[in-house]
Amino acid sequence: MMNMGTTPFEITINVIKTILVFLMMVQLVPILVWVERRGSAFIQNRFGPNRIGPLGLLQLLADAVKFLTKEDFVPDKGNKYLFYAAPIFALIPASIAYMAIPMSTPLIVGDSKFLIQGFEVNVGIVFILGVSSLAAYTILMAGWGSGSKFALMGAMRAAAQIVSYELALGLSIVGVIMTYGTFNLSDMIAAQQGALTFTGFGSTFTAHFLPNWGIFYQPLGALIFFASAFAESNRLPFDLAEGEAELVAGFHTEYGGFKMLMFFIGEYGHMMIASGLFATFFLGGYNIPYTTVQGVHDWLMTTFGLSVDGANIANTVVHFLMYNVKFLILLWIFIHVRWTLPRFRYDQLMDLGWKTMLPWALANTILTSIVIFAASQFAF
């Protein structure tokens, strides 16, 4: 194992940790499905699933059992290998990209340092963008493998939509990269500690009432990133890939049972990547607002009388909880938007991506570079 640790102990822990992050992500999907169903019922003045278990929470288990009893079906006209491979490949890009997002401060035990993420990639953003856009291939595999025209048309639409919004998404991040001057997500989070401080024009401004979050440097970038993230994860109002009224169910028309569930995990995985990235870029990642990581560490040591190691562990736990608060709020926004906005028409969707969001993202890039350049050249 390259870079997974130096001692057998570290390698073992890192391998277990990687699997745990993956299982955590897979486990979150049924809970999100429950939240989505209860939430949509709440929004539409219905009850939603409330019969099985407390608050209908065991509905997930019942669904899983139902999925297991579904007959395995491959259409005669379909390509069997592509048909089976597509759901497996749908799982991979979403999970791998999510693992590169840091979820808490590194856990330091003795001489060993464990990152609370699957693995740290130094070119984090490029890696996540590159891997998560592989999802377009899995959708095309499913559409082609099904041998059905509805699936194929849905897949073509989904692929065209994903690549179109990839442009606006990629360009909206250029401003973020310029602001922090790094590709590394942990370095970006470290740059967002404390209160809002802006250095430039020969002086330093500090706004003590605001946290030092990326959204205050890149408001337009944040907006474009968030809107494109909806399109990337095929969620309403951009779920043209599976517009039921026109395409039955889009690329997964012929799928059912567990294979369908795996596509679901992939789709929710992309939602999680989008939420995690948005939190990392614009909402300070795992930082607690107004504080620094070291400040929380010192506070834990003095208030609870912990040792340095104990405070490290407590620090990691506290920051992990903070990350999850931001992460879950963003996921809820995804769900709330889905049940609030209607779907676009396909030409409107493409127009929005190419003619509105791409030029605005470009404007954001130019504006950011001009401000950074001017701030370094002129002084008041």
Add this chain to the structure above:
Amino acid sequence: MPLGGIIFITLFIGVFGVILIYLARWTGGRAKRTSAAKMEIYECGIPEQEKKDTKISVKFYLTAILFILFDIEIIFMYPWAVGFREFIHSGAGPFVFGSMIIFLAIFIFGLWWEIKSKALEWD
């Protein structure tokens, strides 16, 4: 790059997915009674109308080509963006800034031309 970890978890997820599919196949059972109508692909309640070589609009192909053109240009901005502040600190700011403005002007011209030549019209 933590290549080992990435390869490991990719294989792990692959095996996990294969096991899930085989598990579902085992518990759900294969189709025991089949008929031609059952194994057909979905069609709205009538016999199958078209084969899978349904004609696909050339617009999708065009979109894909335009995506490649623009995406490469955007990826080209990434190294510039990450090094921008360091270039300014080392005194190369005006040159780096000016060359990117020229590049962006060409980019914007490309986008304008693409919109003007109706490459993005979906009718």
